[in-house]
Amino acid sequence: MAILEIKNLKKSFGKTEVLKDISFSMEKGEAVSIIGSSGSGKTTFLRCINFLEKADSGTILLNGNEIFNGENKHTMSSADIRKNQLNFGFVFQQFNLFPQYNVLENVTLAPRLLAKERPDFKTNKKAIYKEIEENALSLLEKAGLKEKINNYPCQLSGGQQQRVAIVRALALNPEIMLFDEPTSALDPELTNEVLNIIKDLVDKDMTMIIVTHEMNFAKNVSDRVVFMDDGYIVEEGSPDEIFTNPKSERLKEFLSNTKV
Amino acid sequence: MFITVTLSLLEGLWTTFKIFSLTLLMALPLGLIISLGSMSKIKVIKWPIKTLIWVIRGTPLMLQLIVFGFGPGLLGIDGMSTFVAVMIAFVLNYACYFSEIYRGGIEGIPKGQYEAGTVLGLTKTQIFFKIVLMQVIKRIIPPMSNEFLTLVKDTSLANTIMIYEITWNAKRFMNSAHILWPLFYSGLFYLAFCGILTLLFGYIEKKLDYYKG
Ligand SMILES: Nc1ncnc2c1ncn2[C@@H]1O[C@H](COP(=O)(O)OP(=O)(O)OP(=O)(O)O)[C@@H](O)[C@H]1O
Numbered sequence A: 001m002a003i004l005e006i007k008n009l010k011k012s013f014g015k016t017e018v019l020k021d022i023s024f025s026m027e028k029g030e031a032v033s034i035i036g037s038s039g040s041g042k043t044t045f046l047r048c049i050n051f052l053e054k055a056d057s058g059t060i061l062l063n064g065n066e067i068f069n070g071e072n073k074h075t076m077s078s079a080d081i082r083k084n085q086l087n088f089g090f091v092f093q094q095f096n097l098f099p100q101y102n103v104l105e106n107v108t109l110a111p112r113l114l115a116k117e118r119p120d121f122k123t124n125k126k127a128i129y130k131e132i133e134e135n136a137l138s139l140l141e142k143a144g145l146k147e148k149i150n151n152y153p154c155q156l157s158g159g160q161q162q163r164v165a166i167v168r169a170l171a172l173n174p175e176i177m178l179f180d181e182p183t184s185a186l187d188p189e190l191t192n193e194v195l196n197i198i199k200d201l202v203d204k205d206m207t208m209i210i211v212t213h214e215m216n217f218a219k220n221v222s223d224r225v226v227f228m229d230d231g232y233i234v235e236e237g238s239p240d241e242i243f244t245n246p247k248s249e250r251l252k253e254f255l256s257n258t259k260v
Numbered sequence B: 001m002f003i004t005v006t007l008s009l010l011e012g013l014w015t016t017f018k019i020f021s022l023t024l025l026m027a028l029p030l031g032l033i034i035s036l037g038s039m040s041k042i043k044v045i046k047w048p049i050k051t052l053i054w055v056i057r058g059t060p061l062m063l064q065l066i067v068f069g070f071g072p073g074l075l076g077i078d079g080m081s082t083f084v085a086v087m088i089a090f091v092l093n094y095a096c097y098f099s100e101i102y103r104g105g106i107e108g109i110p111k112g113q114y115e116a117g118t119v120l121g122l123t124k125t126q127i128f129f130k131i132v133l134m135q136v137i138k139r140i141i142p143p144m145s146n147e148f149l150t151l152v153k154d155t156s157l158a159n160t161i162m163i164y165e166i167t168w169n170a171k172r173f174m175n176s177a178h179i180l181w182p183l184f185y186s187g188l189f190y191l192a193f194c195g196i197l198t199l200l201f202g203y204i205e206k207k208l209d210y211y212k213g
């Protein structure tokens, strides 16, 4: 069964139709890259999946359970939205770290607050916090950030900040990671240190969708590539099919304007 | 004479200090409530509050003091002490100014901070208190320090409705003993008061300097 299944998703901002009719599904452990020209709706699609934007119509199923249905989008409780949001980890182009917290605090803030909702929180507080911290430290170490745990975001390079942001999302054990152009705000020489972390996650069979302009990454690392254009998914397939054997005119044109 | 004047001014300083600190104590939280109201999406909350802010910021504090000081008496309401009237006028006035500072601070926080909190499963309240508030505080320290200094000096307006703060006491010597120097001397008290505040704000700014943004 598909881990994520999206049917007929539509979204407009005012009169601008941004997502026109998107259907998409993915399996557990799959890494899907989304490519497409600027303004084609990639970010909006990703934001609709985890409710940063509310789609106008369509359905979203996670592990077969309906987590969104355009029919009753107005009656969704904010508690339900919040619960469903936690199935996804989201990484922003602009990192969005919390400037007043150091690296370790950025990573542990949300898990610590969420732990308060556990029934055993009062009796087990110390052990729970310790476990959260250990988990954060081990994730930070794997991301090569062990020396930086006491630094503040303003003291880090863009690449380091984005790695912290990735760790921060991972610390909540999401089922699916969503990346929105995680390297677009970085200098070229810092891009690889972030892509390598994402590649590690792919190797560990993390389920993820990554919107990217890094064609080499889409080609070499992802299991499947989706090409979006003007609010539609125009073509999808294995990296080979997409990059060496594109079918649609729009994709051919897009690829000829993009260096791979 | 010098000692008499000093003692009298110190007594006035105590009143000044009381107005100053009670105003802050009440106007700082009230200002936050007013600012949240002025940013509300609900029109019946937003517009009355915006109007209130406009009226309070658009009229002299001295006039407001007179309205609250003599208004109740004219309306036949007795028993409200002049000090209470002064406090109402100061708290309302400063809460409105603070609310605009808060609003600027809150609206200046990038949308990405809220979104990052949201995707990490934080509730709206947690986002406000754990993420936004600290950043707002850092941003509003410089304009707040201005308001604090203005408040120190504005307390002297309270003498228009017969509150015996420093300036009143200094003027009293001018009228009774026909000497001017207590008035200049009182200036030193304000200077010292503001000096301490400036140092305090400098210290806080330094404390918050460990991060940018
Ligand atoms: N909040 C919004 N309000 C109004 N219009 C929006 C909003 N967000 C996005 N849009 C519009 O929707 C369209 C698609 O935007 P989106 O950000 O999804 O594109 P994208 O494929 O991610 O582009 P890019 O590669 O530049 O990031 C654009 O025309 C954009 O102007």
Ligand SMILES: [Mg+2]
Pocket: A042, A043, A044, A180, A181
């Ligand atoms: Mg985008």
